[in-house]
Amino acid sequence: MIAIDLGSNTIRAVKYDCATNEKLDEFERIIKTADRLVETGGITDEAIERIIEGVLDIKKRFGEDKIKAVATEALRSAKNKEYVLEKIKQQTGVEFEIISAYEEAQYTAIAVESCLGKCGYENERFFLVDIGGGSTELILKNKDNVISESYKLGIVTFTQKYKTPDAIKLAVKKQTKVFKDFIDLVFSTYKKPKIFAASSGTPTSIAALKKGMNYHTYDPEKVNGTVVTLDDLDYWGEKLMKMEMKKREELVGIGRGDLIITGIYIFREIFKLTKYKECVVCDDGVREGVAVSECRMENG
Incomplete structure (x- = not known):
């Protein structure tokens, strides 16, 4: 299918x-x-x-x-x-x-659960972030339960609304404060999971760069299970900002050169709010979750 x-x-x-x-x-x-x-x-x-x-x-x-x-x-x-x-x-x-937004979170959680399992990580309980173009999803997977919140803070809409890197950085800092209520609630209710995972373009781009890949040599299988840290985000954020747009887009893809910076700003704030030291990146996302769900229904 x-x-x-x-x-x-x-x-x-x-x-x-x-x-x-x-x-x-x-x-x-x-x-x-x-x-x-x-x-x-x-x-x-x-x-x-x-x-x-x-x-x-x-x-x-x-x-x-x-x-x-x-x-x-x-x-x-x-x-x-x-x-x-x-x-x-x-x-x-x-x-x-x-x-x-909830169905989107469920599909992403299904895909990431499978990815984490294949990569040898504990996959029954994890905290997951999906930084999209139009929204950011925060998801807690607790065994059979998926608890999620969707925020209309995405890399495309943010970048087009605030234009300059400084304005975007300030807006991200202010507007991502709303994440804290959800994070505090799920961590106090369900206990903070050991695993912090991320799906979507920004985390996968950073993981690929860390592994020495660019947009043209990108290999999802090598990205799956890659660990990124706040130091990685700071390093690549600074390095990409110093590059000309053409060079930046050679690394992360045409049309993504400005968006990756916004994505890094959002990702950094989530790292700080959750106080995780590292994050496991999965290329698998909604499309894989949809496929797995459809196959489960087909197979009964």
Whole structure:
């Protein structure tokens, strides 16, 4: 089966074999779904065209198969969401479902639970952060329970609203203070888990850079299970800031050069608020969670 995750910055897809529970192929492209969303309140025609092109390329690459396609914060927020979904369906034949923030958290938790287990980490209890283009999800996985909170603080929307690195840094510092209430509540109610995990573009980019990879040599299997620290964020944040945009984008991907700095600012604040010393990074996210969930239903 094919699972597609239409995020606020990227479209990611995976081809999965439900019989063997194996990932057969994967696809990722930066399409900036949320570009100018803050300014216009909707998804632009240019972004819709990029989405359609991405979906058609996924179908061409993966071939015919059952497709489960989900969309997250950018579509949840867009005033023209019905028009966007209809346009995508007309042009590609693929029907996207806009999932809730809680469903998004559940799918991410399923994927990261599997990733942690494969990498030899304790995976029944963990604290997880997913820094997206339009929102940031904080998730506590406690055995069979998933407790989560979604905040409309994403790397695309933040970057486009506040423009300069200094303004973004200050805004992140002020607005991420709301994370503290949720963190304090779940840590006092369920006890702070030993494992701190992260999924999404910023953590995976830092993990890849730490391993000597760039956007073109990126290997998700090498990223899965990589440990990053606050020192890593400070080191790469400073190094990337000093680079020209072209060089920066060679490392993290075209269209991500400014976004990675915002993501690092958000990630740093979460590190400080949770007081964790290290974080286990997983490339696996919503698309893998959707695939695993669909296969579980198919296999009964």
